[in-house]
Amino acid sequence: MTRVAGWGGVPAVDACERVGEALSEVCRPASLTRGLGRSYGDASLPAQAGATVASTRLGDCVLLFDREKGVLRAEAGFRLSQLDALTRPAGWVSPVVPGTHHVTLGGMVAADIHGKNHHVAGCFGAHVRSLLIQVADGRELEIGPDREPELFAATLGGMGLTGHILEVEVALLAIARPWLVIEVEPAPDLLALVAALRTASRAWPYTVAWADALARGARLGRGIVIKGRWAEPGEAPAASPVRSCVDSRLAVPFDLPSWVLAPTSIRIFDAIFYRAHCWTAGRRVVHPDRFFHTLDSIRDWNRMYGKRGFVQHQSVLPAAAGDEYMVRYFETIVRHSGASFLTVVKDCGAEGRGLLSFPRPGVSIALDLPMRGAATQALVDALNRLVLETGGRIYLAKDALTRREHFLAMEPRLAAFDAVRRAWDPERRLRSALSVRLFGDAA
Ligand SMILES: Cc1cc2nc3c(=O)[nH]c(=O)nc-3n(C[C@H](O)[C@H](O)[C@H](O)COP(=O)(O)OP(=O)(O)OC[C@H]3O[C@@H](n4cnc5c(N)ncnc54)[C@H](O)[C@@H]3O)c2cc1C
Numbered sequence: 001m002t003r004v005a006g007w008g009g010v011p012a013v014d015a016c017e018r019v020g021e022a023l024s025e026v027c028r029p030a031s032l033t034r035g036l037g038r039s040y041g042d043a044s045l046p047a048q049a050g051a052t053v054a055s056t057r058l059g060d061c062v063l064l065f066d067r068e069k070g071v072l073r074a075e076a077g078f079r080l081s082q083l084d085a086l087t088r089p090a091g092w093v094s095p096v097v098p099g100t101h102h103v104t105l106g107g108m109v110a111a112d113i114h115g116k117n118h119h120v121a122g123c124f125g126a127h128v129r130s131l132l133i134q135v136a137d138g139r140e141l142e143i144g145p146d147r148e149p150e151l152f153a154a155t156l157g158g159m160g161l162t163g164h165i166l167e168v169e170v171a172l173l174a175i176a177r178p179w180l181v182i183e184v185e186p187a188p189d190l191l192a193l194v195a196a197l198r199t200a201s202r203a204w205p206y207t208v209a210w211a212d213a214l215a216r217g218a219r220l221g222r223g224i225v226i227k228g229r230w231a232e233p234g235e236a237p238a239a240s241p242v243r244s245c246v247d248s249r250l251a252v253p254f255d256l257p258s259w260v261l262a263p264t265s266i267r268i269f270d271a272i273f274y275r276a277h278c279w280t281a282g283r284r285v286v287h288p289d290r291f292f293h294t295l296d297s298i299r300d301w302n303r304m305y306g307k308r309g310f311v312q313h314q315s316v317l318p319a320a321a322g323d324e325y326m327v328r329y330f331e332t333i334v335r336h337s338g339a340s341f342l343t344v345v346k347d348c349g350a351e352g353r354g355l356l357s358f359p360r361p362g363v364s365i366a367l368d369l370p371m372r373g374a375a376t377q378a379l380v381d382a383l384n385r386l387v388l389e390t391g392g393r394i395y396l397a398k399d400a401l402t403r404r405e406h407f408l409a410m411e412p413r414l415a416a417f418d419a420v421r422r423a424w425d426p427e428r429r430l431r432s433a434l435s436v437r438l439f440g441d442a443a
Pocket residue numbers: 007032033034035036037038039040043044056076077097098099100102103104105106107108110111112113114115116159160161163164165166295397398432
């Protein structure tokens with residue numbers, strides 16, 4: 001038995017983790033599959049404490065890398081950090097990346113992850129050409145946009161509930177130079193921040209904003225917008241950065257005491273972070289990992305939240321709802337003293353193919369919240385009521401505390417997802433702690 005948890009550390013359960021190189025043997029029909037456990041809440045946890053979970057972390061072989069066409073096929077446990085090291089020097093990168101490179105291809109598909117370029121590139125699943133999947137009765141099938149398209153669509157963002165992804169084939173993105181040109185722009189308040197983000201997204205392929213969730217009054221939601229694009233010849237060296245600049249030896253060695261990330265220290269951190277970026281505003285060329293995976297530069301940074309851990313709440317507020325909802329969202333955080341160390345705001349583009357994929361046109365807000373029991377639950381409830389009013393939704397890969405009634409009200413697509421699941425897994429053999437909490441599966 002090992003203690004397994006998502007990245008936030010809550011909840012954590014004892015589970016029997018099966019690890020091995022031959023994925024089709026490791027992934028047996030009735031157990032959930034997990035990658036590197038970088039989803040935050042209970043998505044990668046078994047439905048029941050003590051049950052078996054299959055880990056893909058040793059199944060990481062590359063099966064094909066076509067350097068001419070930019071196509072990669074690999075086993076589901078192949079990590080984004082490995083992909084970067086292999087393909088970037090050859091002029092190809094993953095078309096969509098999350099904020100950490102410690103994720104597996106299987107996890108990227110199962111969460112249908114989005115990146116800072118969602119407004120132009122959609123989710124990872126939009127670039128997946130084919131998957132080898134083992135469904136609940138043990139059969140292995142090759143699926144894709146034209147082969148078993150319903151099962152394929154349900155698997156993108158299906159959080160591992162449609163089958164075990166064994167292999168992933170993805171079309172890569174060609175780049176001229178393996179360096180990023182970035183530009184940093186401060187914004188004095190929330191509405192200015194969102195306006196600057198939207199303007200930036202019209203001209204830049206990668207955009208993201210960081211907001212100070214504890215600033216009050218006229219400075220509510222102040223922050224910085226960071227824009228990026230791959231460098232052109234003449235702007236940066238042709239040589240690839242030798243190694244990742246974010247995999248340093250800097251690490252948080254143990255769970256820090258909870259006062260370290262108390263509201264006062266977070267307020268001070270946020271204020272310093274904002275000022276520091278005001279001073280460094282402007283354009284420069286950086287190592288791509290510095291832009292895409294900044295947080296990876298401190299190993300085990302989740303330990304800063306101490307033994308009680310933390311949860312993340314990420315939601316998308318549809319553009320049609322109007323910006324006043326964003327103001328109400330930030331006022332709710334301030335009212336609940338919901339200190340968030342890093343509040344990330346992104347511009348989402350069109351909805352993709354995945355039946356339960358998270359993004360839809362609008363603004364996504366992601367908060368890290370130190371776990372404070374009932375107070376944190378009350379804040380998540382309040383935020384979810386607001387998300388519901390706007391017709392928005394939450395991101396399953398980041399969720400730990402959403403109540404089932406809120407999820408059902410947010411997710412009219414669930415019936416279509418359930419229909420596919422019924423067709424391929426009528427007994428719901430594939431379950432997770434998340435599917436018990438939100439989808440009504442038996443424990
Ligand atoms: C610092 C940080 C930044 C992040 N930034 C972003 C971001 O910008 N955008 C974004 O979209 N996400 C982001 N995430 C979330 C992360 O990308 C996803 O949760 C991703 O799924 C994690 O991959 P993993 O391999 O660790 O999967 P796990 O966390 O182990 O599993 C995630 C889900 O995928 C399922 N799964 C995993 N492998 C398989 C498989 N082989 N077959 C079937 N199901 C499988 C699991 O059952 C589970 O439901 C971030 C996470 C962290 C920690």
